[in-house]
Amino acid sequence: MKIAILGTGIVGRTLANGFSQAGHDVLMGTRDVTETLARKEGDAMGNPPFPEWQREHPEIQLATFAEAASTGEVVINATSGTGSLDALAAAGSALENKVLVDVANPLDFSHGMPPTLSVANTDSLAEQIQQRFQGAKVVKALNTMNARLMINPSSLSEDHDVFLAGDDDAAKETVRHLLHELGWKDGNIVDVGGIQAARGLEMYLPLWLNLMGKLGTPDFNIKIVKATS
Amino acid sequence: MKIAILGTGIVGRTLANGFSQAGHDVLMGTRDVTETLARKEGDAMGNPPFPEWQREHPEIQLATFAEAASTGEVVINATSGTGSLDALAAAGSALENKVLVDVANPLDFSHGMPPTLSVANTDSLAEQIQQRFQGAKVVKALNTMNARLMINPSSLSEDHDVFLAGDDDAAKETVRHLLHELGWKDGNIVDVGGIQAARGLEMYLPLWLNLMGKLGTPDFNIKIVKATS
Numbered sequence: 001m002k003i004a005i006l007g008t009g010i011v012g013r014t015l016a017n018g019f020s021q022a023g024h025d026v027l028m029g030t031r032d033v034t035e036t037l038a039r040k041e042g043d044a045m046g047n048p049p050f051p052e053w054q055r056e057h058p059e060i061q062l063a064t065f066a067e068a069a070s071t072g073e074v075v076i077n078a079t080s081g082t083g084s085l086d087a088l089a090a091a092g093s094a095l096e097n098k099v100l101v102d103v104a105n106p107l108d109f110s111h112g113m114p115p116t117l118s119v120a121n122t123d124s125l126a127e128q129i130q131q132r133f134q135g136a137k138v139v140k141a142l143n144t145m146n147a148r149l150m151i152n153p154s155s156l157s158e159d160h161d162v163f164l165a166g167d168d169d170a171a172k173e174t175v176r177h178l179l180h181e182l183g184w185k186d187g188n189i190v191d192v193g194g195i196q197a198a199r200g201l202e203m204y205l206p207l208w209l210n211l212m213g214k215l216g217t218p219d220f221n222i223k224i225v226k227a228t229s
Numbered sequence: 230m231k232i233a234i235l236g237t238g239i240v241g242r243t244l245a246n247g248f249s250q251a252g253h254d255v256l257m258g259t260r261d262v263t264e265t266l267a268r269k270e271g272d273a274m275g276n277p278p279f280p281e282w283q284r285e286h287p288e289i290q291l292a293t294f295a296e297a298a299s300t301g302e303v304v305i306n307a308t309s310g311t312g313s314l315d316a317l318a319a320a321g322s323a324l325e326n327k328v329l330v331d332v333a334n335p336l337d338f339s340h341g342m343p344p345t346l347s348v349a350n351t352d353s354l355a356e357q358i359q360q361r362f363q364g365a366k367v368v369k370a371l372n373t374m375n376a377r378l379m380i381n382p383s384s385l386s387e388d389h390d391v392f393l394a395g396d397d398d399a400a401k402e403t404v405r406h407l408l409h410e411l412g413w414k415d416g417n418i419v420d421v422g423g424i425q426a427a428r429g430l431e432m433y434l435p436l437w438l439n440l441m442g443k444l445g446t447p448d449f450n451i452k453i454v455k456a457t458s
Contacts, residue, residue, distance in 0.1 A: 114425075120432070121349045160454040163436075192439040196343075200436030203349070207392075207429030210421040211453065222451040224440065225389040 003178075004029055004072025006065055006087055008036055008050045009043065011103060011147045012078035016060050018151025022181040026060050029068030031090060036062060069094035074101065074174065075136075081106035081125050082118050088133060096135035099171040101178075102126045102198070103142040103150075105205050114209050117202060126165065126198030137171035139164055140198035141179070144208065146218035153183050153221075160221035161188045165197035190224065232407075233258055233301025235294055235316055237265055237279045238272065240332060240376045241307035245289050247380025251410040255289050258297030260319060265291060298323035303330065303403065304365075310335035310354050311347050317362060325364035328400040330407075331355045331427070332371040332379070334434050343438050346431060355394065355427030366400035368393055369427035370408070373437065375447035382412050382450075389450035390417045394426035419453065 003019050005012045006029040013028075020026045030036040030050075039049035047053075054060065069075050069091035079087040081104040088095065106125040107115040119125055126140040141164050142150045149155065153162070162184055164172050176189050192200065212218050232248050234241045235258040242257075249255045259265040259279075268278035276282075283289065298304050298320035308316040310333040317324065335354040336344040348354055355369040370393050371379045378384065382391070391413055393401050405418050421429065441447050 116350050121345050121435075155456060156454045157457040158454045165439075190440075190443070192436065192443055197435075197439045200433075200439045203432040204429075204436050206350075206426075207421065207433050210394075210426045210429045211419075214419070214421055215453075215455065217456070219456040221454050223454050224444075225385045225387045225450050225452050226444065227384060227446070227448040228386040 001025070002027065002071055002073045004068035004075045005078050006068060006075065006091065007078035007080070007104075008062070009078065009080065010045065010047050011150075012076075013047075013053055013057075014147035014151055015076060015078055015103070017057060018182050019178070020057070020060055027068045027071050028060060028062050029065040029091070030062060031065060031087065033062055033064055065090040066092060066094055069098070072098065074099045074178065076101045077104050077129070079104060082108060084125060085128060085132060088129060095133045098136055099168075099174050100129065100133065100136040100138045101142070101175055102129055102138055102140050105143050105202055107205065114206065117205065120203055121199065124196075124198040124202045126202070127195050130167070130195045137166065137168040138195055139166035139168070139171050139175045140195065140201050141165075141175050143201055144204055145221045148219065149221055151182050153188070155219070156221060158223065159185065159188050160223040161190050163201050164189065164191045165193055165195055165201055167194045188223075230254070231256065231300055231302045233297035233304045234307055235297060235304065235320065236307035236309070236333075237291070238307065238309065239274065239276050240379075241305075242276075242282055242286075243376035243380055244305060244307055244332070246286060247411050248407070249286070249289055256297045256300050257289060257291050258294040258320070259291060260294060260316065262291055262293060294319040295321060295323055298327065301327065303328045303407065305330045306333050306358070308333060311337060313354060314357060314361060317358060324362045327365055328397075328403050329358065329362070329365040329367045330371070330404055331358055331367055331369050334372050334431055336434065343435065346434065349432055350428065353425075353427040353431045355431070356424050359396070359424050366395065366397040367424055368395035368397070368400050368404045369424065369430050370394075370404050372430055373433055374450045377448065378450055380411050382414075382417070384448070385450060387452065388414065388417050389452040390419050392430050393418065393420045394422055394424055394430055396423045417452075
């Protein structure tokens with residue numbers, strides 16, 4: 001399948017790598033290809049600049065947001081949450097009828113740490129995306145964990161869960177299938193409801209951030225424990 | 230230990246029962262004792278009116294918010310979240326220097342289902358309580374699960390976690406000890422930080438509500454899964 005990943009940060013790169021290794025044709029999208037390919041500085045987290053990363057992943061091509069979204073059968077929003085609506089607007093009509101997997105979190109760092117959510121409680125980023133791009137089939141997924149876990153769920157000591165929210169059941173099935181290919185077991189892929197349920201998935205982030213701070217690592221996730229059946 | 234539980238709903242009753250069975254002297258607090266003892270109607274969830282419940286728990290006495298808080302060495306806020314500040318104001322100076330365990334969630338049902346949070350993102354109910362009653366040692370705990378699980382954690386199929394947030398370490402230790410008595414294992418009691426971390430614990434509620442809807446039961450909880458050590 002042709003998969004477009006919008007965003008060239010660590011989340012986009014990790015997903016690009018994971019889907020490429022699973023046998024998909026991956027095209028990454030960025031606002032300005034020339035600018036992205038000219039970068040010489042890594043990010044604040046110690047990740048190398050994109051050109052350095054791409055030299056080790058020559059099978060993954062870079063294009064504009066619009067070109068990537070046009071080519072992709074599935075489009076993944078891995079841009080930073082506060083810039084997602086603008087990035088998706090650059091993809092524009094190419095999103096029509098596409099499954100659009102939103103893995104972004106609307107984290108606002110402008111007021112210092114810890115970040116707050118730029119949208120929460122009565123709305124969510126995923127709902128804003130669905131509202132703005134009504135022809136797209138938005139599925140919120142994977143935003144509740146570190147990127148490394150997204151493509152390597154077996155790296156933890158036990159099974160743990162990934163959540164899906166979206167209004168289109170067929171789109172959720174497509175995402176479920178893609179998650180299987182990344183190593184997720186069916187029993188650990190939990191459909192939490194329509195796109196409005198994305199509020200809960202995004203509002204989980206403050207707890208996640210506190211846990212990361214206390215555990216001293218982003219390499220953890222949650223698992224739902226049920227009553228003995 | 231003398232434990233005061235403010236609120237006579239299902240959460241207060243369940244905790245009263247749990248702490249009473251653990252050997253504590255439990256006093257429940259309500260706004261108007263005469264009114265509460267005159268109730269003849271159960272609640273919308275099918276729980277019986279308080280007098281009917283109390284007949285089966287004669288060891289648990291009822292008093293005003295102020296009387297209960299004065300007597301209790303530890304005070305538990307089990308009132309409904311949107312009424313908690315008013316209820317605690319009725320307890321007033323009796324909260325000074327007390328460990329105040331806040332198990333409430335600021336759920337606002339006035340706009341229909343699903344409820345939103347009446348405070349979120351840049352503040353939390355627990356922070357509002359700590360700000361308003363600065364002499365109290367507020368610990369947010371147990372708000373992330375159904376009441377039955379609070380006092381019977383072993384009823385699920387596997388271990389699962391309860392979270393603590395608060396600025397006073399000694400108060401958190403007191404709560405940790407009380408949780409042990411309710412059956413919680415030390416490794417499943419997770420300190421997520423200062424009182425500001427209560428935001429994350431309260432903002433988890435929308436996800437919890439969606440999960441309850443999808444699972445068809447409130448009898449579940451989450452467990453943190455870490456990397457293999």
